[in-house]
Amino acid sequence: MSYESPVRDLLVTGGKTYSDITVDITRPIENKPSKAWWIGFAISTVVLAVWIYATTYTMLVGIGAWGLNKTVGWAFDITNFVFWVGIGHAGTLISAVLLLFRQKWRMSINRSAEAMTIFAVICAASFIVSHMGRPWVAYWPIPLPNAFGSLWVNFNSPLVWDVFAISTYFSVSLVFWYVGLIPDIATVRDRATSAVRKFWYGFFAMGWTGSTRTWHRYEMISLILAGISTPLVLSVHSIVSMDFATSLVPGWHTTIFPPYFVAGAIFSGFGMVLTLLVIGREVLNQKHYITVEHLDAMCRVVMVTGTMVGVAYITEFFVAAYSGVEYEQYAFINRATGPYWWAYWTMMSCNLLAPQVFWLRWARTTPWFIFMMSIIVNIGMWFERFVIIVTSLHRDFIPSSWTMYTPTLTEISILIGSFGLFFFLYFLFCRYLPTINMAELKSIVLTPHAKELQEKYTNMLEKGPVKQGEKAEKGELTHGH
Amino acid sequence: MDINSKKLILGIYDDPDFTYNATSKLMHTGFKVFDVYSPFAIHGLDRVMKVKRSKLSLAAFIFAMTGIASALTLMIYAGYIDWQINIGGKPSLHIPTYIPITFELGILFTAFGMVACFFIVNRMFWGKNADIMDIRVTDDRFVVAVEIIEGKTNVDELNKILIAHGAIEVRERIKEE
Numbered sequence: 001m002s003y004e005s006p007v008r009d010l011l012v013t014g015g016k017t018y019s020d021i022t023v024d025i026t027r028p029i030e031n032k033p034s035k036a037w038w039i040g041f042a043i044s045t046v047v048l049a050v051w052i053y054a055t056t057y058t059m060l061v062g063i064g065a066w067g068l069n070k071t072v073g074w075a076f077d078i079t080n081f082v083f084w085v086g087i088g089h090a091g092t093l094i095s096a097v098l099l100l101f102r103q104k105w106r107m108s109i110n111r112s113a114e115a116m117t118i119f120a121v122i123c124a125a126s127f128i129v130s131h132m133g134r135p136w137v138a139y140w141p142i143p144l145p146n147a148f149g150s151l152w153v154n155f156n157s158p159l160v161w162d163v164f165a166i167s168t169y170f171s172v173s174l175v176f177w178y179v180g181l182i183p184d185i186a187t188v189r190d191r192a193t194s195a196v197r198k199f200w201y202g203f204f205a206m207g208w209t210g211s212t213r214t215w216h217r218y219e220m221i222s223l224i225l226a227g228i229s230t231p232l233v234l235s236v237h238s239i240v241s242m243d244f245a246t247s248l249v250p251g252w253h254t255t256i257f258p259p260y261f262v263a264g265a266i267f268s269g270f271g272m273v274l275t276l277l278v279i280g281r282e283v284l285n286q287k288h289y290i291t292v293e294h295l296d297a298m299c300r301v302v303m304v305t306g307t308m309v310g311v312a313y314i315t316e317f318f319v320a321a322y323s324g325v326e327y328e329q330y331a332f333i334n335r336a337t338g339p340y341w342w343a344y345w346t347m348m349s350c351n352l353l354a355p356q357v358f359w360l361r362w363a364r365t366t367p368w369f370i371f372m373m374s375i376i377v378n379i380g381m382w383f384e385r386f387v388i389i390v391t392s393l394h395r396d397f398i399p400s401s402w403t404m405y406t407p408t409l410t411e412i413s414i415l416i417g418s419f420g421l422f423f424f425l426y427f428l429f430c431r432y433l434p435t436i437n438m439a440e441l442k443s444i445v446l447t448p449h450a451k452e453l454q455e456k457y458t459n460m461l462e463k464g465p466v467k468q469g470e471k472a473e474k475g476e477l478t479h480g481h
Numbered sequence: 482m483d484i485n486s487k488k489l490i491l492g493i494y495d496d497p498d499f500t501y502n503a504t505s506k507l508m509h510t511g512f513k514v515f516d517v518y519s520p521f522a523i524h525g526l527d528r529v530m531k532v533k534r535s536k537l538s539l540a541a542f543i544f545a546m547t548g549i550a551s552a553l554t555l556m557i558y559a560g561y562i563d564w565q566i567n568i569g570g571k572p573s574l575h576i577p578t579y580i581p582i583t584f585e586l587g588i589l590f591t592a593f594g595m596v597a598c599f600f601i602v603n604r605m606f607w608g609k610n611a612d613i614m615d616i617r618v619t620d621d622r623f624v625v626a627v628e629i630i631e632g633k634t635n636v637d638e639l640n641k642i643l644i645a646h647g648a649i650e651v652r653e654r655i656k657e658e
Contacts, residue, residue: 022620179596190616209618211516215521216522221595225592228591228592
């Protein structure tokens with residue numbers, strides 16, 4: 001069916017047939033959840049409860065429950081928002097950009113990465129709502145006629161752009177994910193043994209039959225969705241960065257923010273994908289589908305984007321020095337040597353230095369090490385946002401208003417709790433939907449006939465030529481029609 | 482048999498290449514291939530079956546233009562015509578700052594409009610009962626469905642072609658409209 005490069009390793013190992021793929025990928029959905037799933041789900045539910053408690057408390061009391069002050073008006077809330085939006089970038093990047101570049105290794109990971117995107121954007125949106133202080137007026141940034149407020153929204157403001165960017169990103173990602181899921185939901189429907197499963201999977205499969213006419217259109221919309229999602233993914237974090245870049249605060253007012261934020265988003269997104277998949281391939285027994293080569297490819301992306309982010313950090317310093325603007329220069333000196341120096345150096349070592357180990361093949365192919373590194377990347381990227389936001393604000397224009405920011409227990413609970421929300425949704429996803437795109441994977445494994453021929457020729461090479469008089473194989477392998 | 486129903490002969494295969502070859506042969510010999518069902522898209526099969534190129538890309542373009550036009554109309558109307566806001570003396574009609582929202586709405590309209598059209602042309606909707614040819618078609622089987630026109634189609638030859646190309650099963654099915 002498809003051309004396989006003879007020098008590259010197979011994307012799916014273990015000689016899987018179409019039916020093996022179906023059975024392996026639907027196993028977690030069709031059987032009773034494993035003990036590992038229950039433990040993970042229970043822990044995330046408890047952590048989710050912490051999030052619900054802390055968020056509700058904030059909404060009842062107001063953002064006075066947080067450690068914000070007159071100088072530091074944005075801190076944990078926006079740090080967490082940008083952190084989660086950034087994580088939400090890998091999914092669409094993997095499915096859209098790698099589809100356009102015809103990178104077939106994306107097929108084993110795009111489904112779970114897209115799910116991760118959607119859940120991460122939900123987490124991010126929760127911070128937007130809670131940081132408003134009055135969440136019941138969260139509809140104010142939506143352009144509604146004057147009767148709802150006094151005026152229209154200011155379309156020149158990046159905060160309004162952000163509302164459009166995040167909501168478009170969320171809904172388009174959701175559509176992309178769902179369209180990709182339909183053939184696989186149909187597979188689960190056709191294997192269902194209980195009426196309830198048959199009904200619900202049948203409901204969402206929308207009458208999918210696998211007709212070639214449908215596939216023809218399906219391929220076309222997948223390509224167009226990928227085509228429009230690629231600039232979308234780049235635009236979203238560019239716009240998030242403009243929330244800062246268009247302001248006057250030294251340390252924020254930087255023209256390199258959009259590309260720098262996008263690189264950071266891809267970096268942190270891949271970090272989180274690695275965190276999930278290194279565990280997931282182990283627990284869900286998917287090592288033949290998410291091979292060490294997949295991890296290797298992702299580690300390379302982490303290394304490249306990590307280095308890009310690192311270059312951006314250094315460029316910022318250079319530009320500050322070169323600009324001759326004292327405020328700008330002080331902002332950066334203060335980042336590296338001021339009271340929050342530890343945050344800055346955590347960021348530097350986690351994001352720029354640590355990923356350099358991925359130059360070594362050993363580091364890119366050792367799962368436990370990759371897992372450890374992925375956690376470091378997550379921590380580093382959270383600190384990046386903290387550094388940008390808090391250390392730029394806490395020493396502002398008038399020294400008399402310089403102050404420090406310390407998070408309260410409520411803020412820390414919301415941050416930790418948001419991981420509960422994320423993993424709660426992710427565990428449900430693993431339980432009810434196929435975590436790997438079966439339909440796509442089936443198109444890259446060897447066809448049954450090709451496999452037969454391959455086995456035959458391998459045997460021949462090992463055992464010597466076929467004896468005279470043996471019947472020749474009927475039909476030949478058809479490639480490249 | 483209902484007047485609206487079709488009689489189909491199904492050739493069931495376990496290999497996409499065999500399915501492709503069988504379909505190609507049937508098309509060349511002049512049989513009426515009703516449809517081919519597969520667990521994944523077989524590349525090039527749509528061309529062999531002479532499936533007309535979908536106009537979804539045109540739909541996508543039209544929706545993109547609609548999105549862009551709506552966004553610009555909204556912002557120019559709200560920010561310039563209806564109620565101008567003076568913020569730092571900056572112009573109210575400032576096209577460069579309208580670009581991000583115009584872009585986002587263009588994408589939003591394209592995605593939703595195109596996917597809605599996709600569902601409409603395929604007659605897909607939530608809760609639709611799937612008329613599947615073979616339950617294994619979403620797993621590992623490929624079905625070539627050939628329409629039989631009474632008195633016209635040479636069923637013997639059809640069976641021969643299907644089997645010669647490696648069909649593991651051949652059977653009849655009535656498809657209700």
